[in-house]
Amino acid sequence: MLMAETTDRVDVEAPRRLARVTSEFGAPGTLKLTTLLAAGVLVSATLPVLGAFATLMMLAVCSRSRSLAGAASVTAIVIPLALLNTSKSVSGDWSWYTELYSEMNSGSMNEFLGTRFGPGLISIKSTEPLYYYASDVLSSATNGSIPALSASITITIYLLIGFSLTLLGQHIEVASSKISLCLIPALLVGVTFTLTTQLVRQELALALLVLAIALTLQRRYLLTAVIVAAAVLVHNSAAIPSAAIFIGTLLLASQRPKVALMCATLGFAGLGFAYSRSSGAAGYLTQDNGSVSILVLGFDALLIFTLWRVGRGNSWQRVREASSLIATIYVLLIIFLVFIISLPVPFLRIYLYIEALRVLAIFMLTYLLVTAERAWSYPVLIILTGIYFQLRLSAAPWEYSYGTLIDVLLLTPYGIGVSP
Numbered sequence: 001m002l003m004a005e006t007t008d009r010v011d012v013e014a015p016r017r018l019a020r021v022t023s024e025f026g027a028p029g030t031l032k033l034t035t036l037l038a039a040g041v042l043v044s045a046t047l048p049v050l051g052a053f054a055t056l057m058m059l060a061v062c063s064r065s066r067s068l069a070g071a072a073s074v075t076a077i078v079i080p081l082a083l084l085n086t087s088k089s090v091s092g093d094w095s096w097y098t099e100l101y102s103e104m105n106s107g108s109m110n111e112f113l114g115t116r117f118g119p120g121l122i123s124i125k126s127t128e129p130l131y132y133y134a135s136d137v138l139s140s141a142t143n144g145s146i147p148a149l150s151a152s153i154t155i156t157i158y159l160l161i162g163f164s165l166t167l168l169g170q171h172i173e174v175a176s177s178k179i180s181l182c183l184i185p186a187l188l189v190g191v192t193f194t195l196t197t198q199l200v201r202q203e204l205a206l207a208l209l210v211l212a213i214a215l216t217l218q219r220r221y222l223l224t225a226v227i228v229a230a231a232v233l234v235h236n237s238a239a240i241p242s243a244a245i246f247i248g249t250l251l252l253a254s255q256r257p258k259v260a261l262m263c264a265t266l267g268f269a270g271l272g273f274a275y276s277r278s279s280g281a282a283g284y285l286t287q288d289n290g291s292v293s294i295l296v297l298g299f300d301a302l303l304i305f306t307l308w309r310v311g312r313g314n315s316w317q318r319v320r321e322a323s324s325l326i327a328t329i330y331v332l333l334i335i336f337l338v339f340i341i342s343l344p345v346p347f348l349r350i351y352l353y354i355e356a357l358r359v360l361a362i363f364m365l366t367y368l369l370v371t372a373e374r375a376w377s378y379p380v381l382i383i384l385t386g387i388y389f390q391l392r393l394s395a396a397p398w399e400y401s402y403g404t405l406i407d408v409l410l411l412t413p414y415g416i417g418v419s420p
Contacts, residue, residue: 070166073180087401105144109136160207190359194396248328272339
């Protein structure tokens with residue numbers, strides 16, 4: 001088995017970049033930068049969330065290591081998002097998860113597996129045990145604390161995706177100073193935050209699939225298989241995108257890619273047709289839990305197509321390979337979806353996994369943008385990302401008592417600004 005080199009290469013430009021950053025504050029620059037970081041720590045005493053966010057982002061920008069830059073950036077983003085999710089109202093699918101979580105505190109998980117639970121008598125499948133066992137352990141450890149559940153889910157999803165994107169950043173050699181610029185839009189725009197505590201198990205499975213794709217690009221196939229298996233054991237519907245990842249990987253190594261793609265297309269068309277005629281699909285014919293907006297469909301199609309076109313002409317082979325794999329997986333999933341379009345619930349379930357490709361595509365397109373050294377685009381990118389995130393939050397049918405992401409950043413224990 002071919003294994004890619006996974007060591008984190010040191011960003012050779014970091015010392016010069018650090019010198020440029022520190023020199024702006026006068027001599028000695030290092031002392032001034034240390035003072036700036038100390039100021040961030042002092043801000044944390046009054047505005048702990050904002051102070052932590054600013055300090056971590058400063059560390060990310062000035063770090064020489066891509067791994068450290070990625071870890072600092074993801075942690076900076078995860079903290080306010082986890083706090084925001086703890087203030088979410090309990091309704092919809094989230095109420096089912098919280099009720100089950102509370103019940104677990106007074107019983108054994110083995111009593112629930114294979115049964116139906118809640119007002120809708122939703123099945124707790126024995127073939128999807130991973131989330132339930134993890135939830136059972138957390139319920140016992142926290143005495144059934146709902147905020148602990150929402151925070152743990154949010155942290156797990158975003159850390160998995162953030163770690164995956166950092167691996168991808170190492171693979172395509174994103175400069176450590178640019179990691180945060182690529183991660184922010186990918187995590188805040190690519191991930192549908194409002195669904196992380198709604199379609200919980202699917203979002204967790206989706207996060208695992210993002211990791212599987214990142215590992216596939218590094219040729220770490222055995223570990224990819226383990227991660228894919230874990231995703232399917234979290235939510236069985238992950239088997240379809242897992243198959244697309246497997247076939248997409250084979251196509252990359254094919255000596256006759258056009259013929260192989262045609263065969264894969266016919267295979268997924270047959271798979272979609274077979275599922276639409278199966279006995280398992282019959283139960284969904286009369287169910288309709290919503291639909292995918294035409295704007296979302298168009299946005300994702302444009303995003304993936306843009307990545308494919310831009311990536312195909314890139315001189316860096318790893319960028320071409322990554323963009324090709326993402327586009328191939330997208331095409332295979334769309335072909336499957338065409339044949340189940342009359343089944344709203346399965347259609348929604350499978351389309352949700354397009355989010356994994358959206359996250360990867362946004363990360364890569366942002367990387368291609370920032371490598372063009374258009375400095376004016378950096379603040380514009382961050383501002384647009386924040387506006388988009390808030391618009392999605394405002395449009396959601398669920399309430400968040402903390403209000404907005406800005407409100408969370410301004411949380412203070414001293415009664416100044418926004419108090420928890």
